Amino acid sequence: MTALVNEIAGRLMDFLMGVTCRCALCGDILSIDVLDRGICRACLNRMAAEMRWTCRTCGVPVRPGQAYCPACTTRGYWFDAVKAAGVYHGSLKEAVIRMKYRGERNLRTPLGKLLVNVALKLPPCDVIVPVPVDPTRKGLRGFDQARDLAEELSRALGLDLDDALKRRKSNISMTALSKRDRWEEVKDTIELGRSCQSRRFARSRVLLVDDVVTTGATANACSRVLKKAGAVEVYVAALARTAIWG
Numbered sequence: 001m002t003a004l005v006n007e008i009a010g011r012l013m014d015f016l017m018g019v020t021c022r023c024a025l026c027g028d029i030l031s032i033d034v035l036d037r038g039i040c041r042a043c044l045n046r047m048a049a050e051m052r053w054t055c056r057t058c059g060v061p062v063r064p065g066q067a068y069c070p071a072c073t074t075r076g077y078w079f080d081a082v083k084a085a086g087v088y089h090g091s092l093k094e095a096v097i098r099m100k101y102r103g104e105r106n107l108r109t110p111l112g113k114l115l116v117n118v119a120l121k122l123p124p125c126d127v128i129v130p131v132p133v134d135p136t137r138k139g140l141r142g143f144d145q146a147r148d149l150a151e152e153l154s155r156a157l158g159l160d161l162d163d164a165l166k167r168r169k170s171n172i173s174m175t176a177l178s179k180r181d182r183w184e185e186v187k188d189t190i191e192l193g194r195s196c197q198s199r200r201f202a203r204s205r206v207l208l209v210d211d212v213v214t215t216g217a218t219a220n221a222c223s224r225v226l227k228k229a230g231a232v233e234v235y236v237a238a239l240a241r242t243a244i245w246g
């Protein structure tokens with residue numbers, strides 16, 4: 001009888017633990033020390049190892065000991081630095097896709113906490129600005145992932161969130177463009193929203209938030225608008241970074 005009660009109690013605990021305490025990335029049951037983070041120690045260690053050596057400017061993984069990737073030794077950007085929690089592959093990529101395309105918004109808390117750690121590695125900022133979503137995409141999905149993450153960050157860091165940037169619909173398919181043309185085209189789609197006061201960013205340090213940084217073209221275009229509006233520094237915090245530079 002006692003054995004049966006223990007068995008039932010054990011299964012009930014496993015069920016409850018499984019429902020409430022699984023890693024948001026790999027699904028393993030969480031140990032007590034990372035329970036509040038929502039991501040298991042193995043996943044956290046893997047991401048930390050991937051991002052041990054990254055380009056000081058664009059945040060892409062580089063060879064041990066290198067400070068900059070080959071692209072950043074010759075190219076200038078409008079942003080001051082990009083930092084990401086991990087490389088855009090495996091379970092982190094799947095989690096971003098689950099949140100972005102399948103609407104799993106319960107991932108916002110663990111992924112938001114991951115982003116808080118990224119932001120704390122960057123210089124302190126005055127205001128948080130989300131990278132604006134393509135208006136057609138938002139229409140399709142009904143929500144805006146970068147803004148969801150920026151909200152989490154705003155709450156955790158106690159910083160204002162400003163939806164200053166807007167993205168106009170591009171009439172040209174980005175995938176049909178060469179890399180160089182894509183950089184030019186995206187530049188023209190980002191602008192300050194009408195409600196944004198012109199002096200809002202004067203002498204400020206801005207924390208720009210996005211889910212994934214791929215080429216850096218969008219982050220660069222956003223940073224350009226913010227700097228032209230008076231921002232002195234723009235830092236980009238992202239959940240994931242593709243491992244290819246340039």
Ligand SMILES: [Zn+2]
Nearest residue numbers: 023026040043
């Ligand atoms: Zn995990």
Ligand SMILES: [Zn+2]
Nearest residue numbers: 055058069072
């Ligand atoms: Zn770089």
